[in-house]
Every structure is written in C-alpha cells, then in structure tokens.
Amino acid sequence: METEFITITEYCINYHIDPSFMVSLxxxxxxxxxxVEKEKVILTDQLAELDKYVHLHYDLQINIEGIDAIRHLLQRVHDMQEEIKELQNELHLHK
Structure with missing residues (x-):
C-alpha cells in the first residue's frame, strides 16, 4: 500500500499558508x-491535525507557543478521558 501525501509547497499554495508557519510547526x-524525493511532505493522515493548527493560527491569531500549549492540554484531556473509561470498566467488573 502506497502512502498518500501532499508536498508542503502544494499545501501552502492551495491553502494560502505561509511556508514559514510550517517550518515553525x-x-x-x-x-x-x-x-519524499528531497521534498518535505504532509501525510494524508496528518491533514486533519494540521488543519486545526492552521485554524488556530490564522483564524484565532494564536502563536506557535499557544498552539503547542493547546495541543498539550488537549492531549492531557484525551489521556484523562481514556483513563476514566478504563476505571469505569474496572468498576463495572467489580460490581
């Protein structure tokens, strides 16, 4: 199975993104x-995540440091939700 991707250059042109933003990320x-073939690419499974960062930066005017903090906090929330699910499953087993 071949991995699908878009070059950073194509992405930046198509979505009017400053390439320096991609470098900063x-x-x-x-x-x-x-x-891939001497050019940096975005894998298709990265596009949704990248779109979030573009939205945060261009639409909400959040800088790179803010994006990193938001990403970190969202990951912590996700991890805690997973832990809660595991604990709930364990609790149901002991009832």
Whole structure:
C-alpha cells in the first residue's frame, strides 16, 4: 500500500499558508514532516491535525507557543478521558 501525501509547497499554495508557519510547526516539534524525493511532505493522515493548527493560527491569531500549549492540554484531556473509561470498566467488573 502506497502512502498518500501532499508536498508542503502544494499545501501552502492551495491553502494560502505561509511556508514559514510550517517550518515553525516543525521546529517546535508540533508536527514532523517526512521527506519524499528531497521534498518535505504532509501525510494524508496528518491533514486533519494540521488543519486545526492552521485554524488556530490564522483564524484565532494564536502563536506557535499557544498552539503547542493547546495541543498539550488537549492531549492531557484525551489521556484523562481514556483513563476514566478504563476505571469505569474496572468498576463495572467489580460490581
């Protein structure tokens, strides 16, 4: 199965995104872009996450540091929700 992707250049042109924003995301370890044929690409399974960051930055005027903080907090909420589900399942087993 071949991995589908779009180059960062294509993405930036199609969605009117400043390429420096993409560089900042990668330099901040928010996302990682693999290299295919000497060009950095966005894997299709990264697009939804990347779209969130673009929205936060361009529509809500949130800087890279803010995006990183939001990403971290959302991951913590997700982890806690998973832990709650596990605890609820354990509780149901002991009833």
């Amino acid at each position: 990668e330099e901040s370890d928010i996302v990682s872009f693999p290299v």
